[in-house]
Amino acid sequence: MANVVAFHAHPDDEVLMTGGTLARAAAEGHRVVIVVATDGEMGPSPEHGEPPRLAELRASAALLGAARVVHLGYADSGNGGVLHPDPPDRPRFVRADPDEAAERLAAILRTEQADVLLSYDANGGYGHRDHVKVHEVGRRAARLADVTLLLEATMPRDLVAALMRLVDRLRLPLRHDAVSRTAYSPRSAITHRVDVRRYAPQKQAALAAHRSQVHGTGRLAPVLRALVRLPAPLFGLVLGREWFVDSTGTSRSETVTGLFRPIGLSTAARGGVQGRGA
Numbered sequence: 001m002a003n004v005v006a007f008h009a010h011p012d013d014e015v016l017m018t019g020g021t022l023a024r025a026a027a028e029g030h031r032v033v034i035v036v037a038t039d040g041e042m043g044p045s046p047e048h049g050e051p052p053r054l055a056e057l058r059a060s061a062a063l064l065g066a067a068r069v070v071h072l073g074y075a076d077s078g079n080g081g082v083l084h085p086d087p088p089d090r091p092r093f094v095r096a097d098p099d100e101a102a103e104r105l106a107a108i109l110r111t112e113q114a115d116v117l118l119s120y121d122a123n124g125g126y127g128h129r130d131h132v133k134v135h136e137v138g139r140r141a142a143r144l145a146d147v148t149l150l151l152e153a154t155m156p157r158d159l160v161a162a163l164m165r166l167v168d169r170l171r172l173p174l175r176h177d178a179v180s181r182t183a184y185s186p187r188s189a190i191t192h193r194v195d196v197r198r199y200a201p202q203k204q205a206a207l208a209a210h211r212s213q214v215h216g217t218g219r220l221a222p223v224l225r226a227l228v229r230l231p232a233p234l235f236g237l238v239l240g241r242e243w244f245v246d247s248t249g250t251s252r253s254e255t256v257t258g259l260f261r262p263i264g265l266s267t268a269a270r271g272g273v274q275g276r277g278a
């Protein structure tokens with residue numbers, strides 16, 4: 001059994017690109033820990049109690065079967081054209097010293113004796129500045145803690161483009177001009193595709209646990225609301241696969257079997273990673 005640590009930028013990021021993988025890993029007996037760089041708040045930490053989005057993350061993590069949630073202590077950097085000054089009590093993640101942030105994560109990886117670290121691809125998915133920073137800090141931490149397998153979550157770039165065309169054709173109220181043609185990863189770079197259709201109910205429930213995002217006024221809220229209302233089989237059809245780039249840089253990663261078997265090495269694993277394609 002493996003110890004799996006998933007490193008994310010903000011509460012709710014753990015669901016869409018890795019939620020099914022985490023639910024499946026937990027269900028198959030692996031220990032799953034979720035680390036978020038930021039609590040999703042642009043301002044200072046609340047004086048009393050937990051930031052609301054961290055509480056939502058704990059609910060989501062419990063539904064996915066994660067054993068532990070850790071906040072690295074940084075503030076959200078926001079995704080607009082303006083990078084706001086740091087709140088008085090902590091830096092925004094994008095301004096964090098990369099070595100210090102990597103050491104904070106590496107300390108958790110050592111405590112957890114992590115075999116697998118999930119992080120983000122080099123583009124930080126669609127390119128939020130905190131997501132790009134997760135990629136950078138994840139790489140450093142994996143090296144510091146010498147994890148066996150570093151898998152960077154992504155999506156096939158051509159699939160994202162097709163989804164955006166669909167959004168346009170259906171005239172859905174989603175602005176996606178920020179998603180560039182070079183976002184995410186080309187299929188040729190993707191090494192792992194995890195089939196998580198069986199875990200669609202957990203993934204969908206975890207998404208619904210992020211109530212402030214689903215019912216808020218954010219740019220993505222209408223899409224999130226539509227996703228949590230889909231019948232579970234349809235949700236599984238849309239979000240039943242998750243993709244990763246193996247960035248371990250050594251052949252050791254081939255020794256991690258089962259759930260994290262790379263494309264190509266898979267022996268008809270039960271509902272496991274299969275050949276290339278969406």
Ligand SMILES: [Zn+2]
Pocket residue numbers: 009010013128131
């Ligand atoms: Zn995010």
